[in-house]
Amino acid sequence: MTDWIDIGPLDAIPPRGARKVTTPLGCVAVFRTGADEVYALDNRCPHKGGPLADGIVHGHAVTCPLHNWVFDFTTGEAQGADTGRVATYPARVEGGRVLLDAARLQARSEAA
Template sequence: MSNWIEVGHVNDIPKLGARVVKSARGDIAVFRTADDEIFAIVDECPHSGGPLSQGIVHGKAVACPLHNWNIDLETGDVLDPDHGCTRVIQVAVTDGLIRIFVEAEATGTNG
């Protein structure tokens, strides 16, 4: 089960900035580049869990505020010379409204 959620308008996020969206599966960082492109990734650096939403956006990447690991916002891959990746969240922008695709938390019963 999954769903799209609205997270605001492009202009709600400053250029080269980010906003955090809370979800049942953890925080999601939504970024705006200098060219007004919008990206979303899990708000956790694969190196030591730093909050990527507090990092510096440059081009289509963000630098983790803890140890300066650079994460590609399109792929979630850590850029050389470091290695790793974080999960990319699907984004749709329509008439300036940002929506992200968030997987619903699984439910089940025992017995």
């Protein structure tokens, strides 16, 4: 059974926007698409360390604000000619609240 951490209301994240979220188990970027889907990725771009939560959300991807690398929300893989990857974390919306998978966040914090 998966334990989920409630990080707040979906409305706290603008459509096609993101928020940096600090949880007891680590810090991630949580994204909301125009269709109200939510995704969570590491907040740090592997290229130059750009804060992905400050990037541009489009479709199912985010563009890093520093050097325009684009990362797919579902795989964390860089798109196009760029190579790299960021970790992804299960996220869902339930009752208008955004939830993150506690076990995956715990595994991330233990690996750091």
